[in-house]
Amino acid sequence: MADFDWHAERSDLSGIALLDRAPESEGIDLRQVRLYRQGRVRQQMAQYGVDAVILSDPVNIRYATGTRNMQVFSQRNAPSRYLLLTAERSILFEFTGCLHLADGYETIDEVRPSRTASFVAAGPRIDERERAWAAEMNDLITELVGKNATLGLERLNAGTSIALRELGLKIVDAQQPVEMARAIKSAEEMKCINASLRATEIAVGKLRDAIRPGITENELWSVLHKSVIEQNGDYCETRLLSAGQRTNPWFQETATYEIGEDELIALDTDVVGCHGYYSDFSRTFHSGPGKPSETQRELYKVAHEQVHHNMDILKPGMTFRDYAEQAWDIPERYYANRYYLSAHGCGMTGEYPYLYHRGDFPDAGYDGLIEPGMTICVESYIGEKNGAEGVKLEQQILITETGNELLSRFPFEEALLR
Structure with a gap:
């Protein structure tokens, strides 16, 4: 294996470039891996009649996009980063100051700053924050797939889920389609x-x-x-x-x-x-x-x-x-x-x-x-x-x-x- 030039241009040392050139990546088409996995999630969404999913488990976000960021932190601070996935669009809501981490990923159509809807982030205004979060997501989902969509959720606090349902979305569990997607490897x-x-x-x-x-x-x-x-x-x-x-x-x-x-x-x-x-x-x-x-x-x-x-x-x-x-x-x-x-x-x-x-x-x-x-x-x-x-x-x-x-x-x- 040829030595990797770790002192190449700075643009090659950030985001996807460095991860894809890591030594253990030799001989693996990671672009194909990412596209296969995202395709699997979309196949299972269609099979279970789910119009959109919001993924907040960092492992599932990584599965569906290949992106990662503070995995353990994100597991206990949901939703600090989350993914909205439909049949046509993939929008990553990334943690404050981290939007550049998704640069170059063909599995991401757009990156937006996340709005953390948790008591730690909002304090006594948590109800207000949850409703604002839900309203933003409902508007986006309506724009992408229409009104009264079937939305798959995981790992969101109860107030956020309730607010989404009150806006007319049909809420289902995203675990089944995502787990079924992950089960078969390419x-x-x-x-x-x-x-x-x-x-x-x-x-x-x-x-x-x-x-x-x-x-x-x-x-x-x-x-x-x-x-x-x-x-x-x-x-x-x-x-x-x-x-x-x-x-x-x-x-x-x-x-x-x-x-x-x-x-x-x-x-x-x-x-x-x-x-x-x-x-x-x-x-x-x-x-x-x-x-x-x-x-x-x-x-x-x-x-x-x-x-x-x-x-x-x-x-x-x-x-x-x-x-x-x-x-x-x-x-x-x-x-x-x-x-x-x-x-x-x-x-x-x-x-x-x-x-x-x-x-x-x-x-x-x-x-x-x-x-x-x-x-x-x-x-x-x-x-x-x-x-x-x-x-x-x-x-x-x-x-x-x-x-x-x-x-x-x-x-x-x-x-x-x-």
């Missing part, structure tokens, strides 16, 4: 996913190399985060790394715990990596210096069996219900601590579909179809209730026309499989 999009996975695997390799008794969970997790950022990834969505007795039950966030000798260390990457794509695989390691115990090896081998059985049965045309029926039977002694999902969709974050265990399907499950182009994460957590330790494993796969393809390539621990 071949070019898969290049982004693989670039993100390769970078995350490098980061996990560095984390594995840093394992030693005496290091804290926080120190170890920081190795992963540092490497992700160095490789132009975005952020780690969770802090799911724990060791020893803190591996059971699962979902104990990384803390100041000092890792001891011959303990298990469980990691779920949950990395929003290169191009904003989720790298989601799990591994469990052994701290040494001795060999894993028989109990540790048994936990690991059981989790390994669950993941591989469930990977092997996933194929296009399978219903969610059929998957639940054919999925691996969790032994009774591990059932109480089972992972809450058997598998889930994966794209720019964890997404549709959720695939539930057989026992959970009657209450939580829903039916649907496994389709080519879906990327699925197959999950396992194995640990007895009140047990000393547990094992977390997970693989990310692509559903193909004939079966599935493994995407996550980080190796398993031979010492724990013996």
Whole structure:
């Protein structure tokens, strides 16, 4: 790969130019990726009878346009930037002072300054601000698609939604069309996913190399985060790394715990990596210096069996219900601590579909179809209730026309499989 001239003209160092020339973008037509994704949203809007959507989730804005800005800040300060998308127009309302960040994006027809409708921004005048915000959006939507339009919304405060409805708009949830759009990836999009996975695997390799008794969970997790950022990834969505007795039950966030000798260390990457794509695989390691115990090896081998059985049965045309029926039977002694999902969709974050265990399907499950182009994460957590330790494993796969393809390539621990 030719070296990139980081000292080129200033115009080449802002907005889209620098992002598209980042090293992990080589060989990927990001323009095609952005146009495909926006086309998918518009297809699903038409299918569900939605005239316009206002997207305020920064992940969905990025999916529909490729633009990004202060992702984590925007998640908790909605609507600080938002997108109005119709069949013909894409108008980004960008945060104050940030309008230049959308320069060069073929997915954006117009950029306007946003009007933040939140109590923090408006104080006791919040009702006035919400009504003004709604009136502005209603006028624009009426201009673009006509009166009494069907409008899809997400992540807006209640007062704003109520004000929009009072103006005559038919309000529906935007989640369904957007999630259905995101579920099917293009071949070019898969290049982004693989670039993100390769970078995350490098980061996990560095984390594995840093394992030693005496290091804290926080120190170890920081190795992963540092490497992700160095490789132009975005952020780690969770802090799911724990060791020893803190591996059971699962979902104990990384803390100041000092890792001891011959303990298990469980990691779920949950990395929003290169191009904003989720790298989601799990591994469990052994701290040494001795060999894993028989109990540790048994936990690991059981989790390994669950993941591989469930990977092997996933194929296009399978219903969610059929998957639940054919999925691996969790032994009774591990059932109480089972992972809450058997598998889930994966794209720019964890997404549709959720695939539930057989026992959970009657209450939580829903039916649907496994389709080519879906990327699925197959999950396992194995640990007895009140047990000393547990094992977390997970693989990310692509559903193909004939079966599935493994995407996550980080190796398993031979010492724990013996």
